[in-house]
Amino acid sequence: MHPLVNEEKMMRTRQAAPVLALALTATFGLGACSSSPAQNAAAACDALQGYTTSLDTLAQSIKPDATVDEVRTARDAVADSEKKLEDALSSVKVDRVDEVKDAWAQLKDELSGLDSDASLTSAVDSLKAKTKNLQDARADLSKSLNCS
Numbered sequence: 001m002h003p004l005v006n007e008e009k010m011m012r013t014r015q016a017a018p019v020l021a022l023a024l025t026a027t028f029g030l031g032a033c034s035s036s037p038a039q040n041a042a043a044a045c046d047a048l049q050g051y052t053t054s055l056d057t058l059a060q061s062i063k064p065d066a067t068v069d070e071v072r073t074a075r076d077a078v079a080d081s082e083k084k085l086e087d088a089l090s091s092v093k094v095d096r097v098d099e100v101k102d103a104w105a106q107l108k109d110e111l112s113g114l115d116s117d118a119s120l121t122s123a124v125d126s127l128k129a130k131t132k133n134l135q136d137a138r139a140d141l142s143k144s145l146n147c148s
Contacts, residue, residue, distance in 0.1 A: 040091040045147035047081070047088035052138060054081040059131045064121045068114050071127075075111045078104070096141040103134040 058074040082104055089097050107130040114123060 037092075040088075041145055041147075044085070044088045044092045044145055045142070047085040048138065048142055048145065048147055051078070051081040051085045052142075054078045055131070055135060055138060059128075059135065062120065062124060062127045062131060064119070064124055066120055068116050068118060068120065071111060071114070071120065075108065079108070092145065096137065096144045099137040100134070100141050103130070103137040106130050107134050 054074070054077040058071070058078050061071050061074040085100075107127070110123070110127060110130055114120070120127070
C-alpha cells in the first residue's frame with residue numbers, strides 16, 4: 001500500500017476516534033439486559049444521549065469550509081450511535097421511533113450522495129434543514145421516553 005494512502009487512513013482514524021469514543025462512553029453498559037420497563041426506558045435514554053452527542057457533532061461539522069470527509073466521519077459516528085439506540089429501543093414501544101428513523105434515513109441518503117471532491121457550500125442549507133429535522137425528531141423521542 002502506498003505510504004500516503006496509509007497515512008490518510010490513519011488521519012481519518014484519528015479524527016473519528018474521539019467522536020466514536022464519546023459515543024461509546026455515553027452508551028457503555030447498554031449491553032446488559034434490562035427486565036423492567038423503567039430499566040428499558042433508562043437504557044433507551046442513555047442511548048439517546050449518546051445519539052444526541054454524535055448528532056450535535058454532525059450538525060456542527062456541516063459548514064461551507066468543512067470537507068466531505070469530515071462530515072462523513074461525523075455521519076459514521078451518528079450511524080454507530082443510531083444502531084445502539086435502535087437496539088436499546090427494541091424493548092421500548094414508542095411512537096416517535098419511526099420519526100427518528102425516517103429523518104435519519106433522509107439525512108444519511110443526502111450525505112451519502114455527496115461527491116468527495118465537492119465543496120459543501122451548495123449543500124449546506126439542505127443538510128442543515130435535514131439535520132434540524134432529525135434533531136427535532138430526537139427531541140420528541142426524548143420527551144416521549146421521559147428522559148431527563
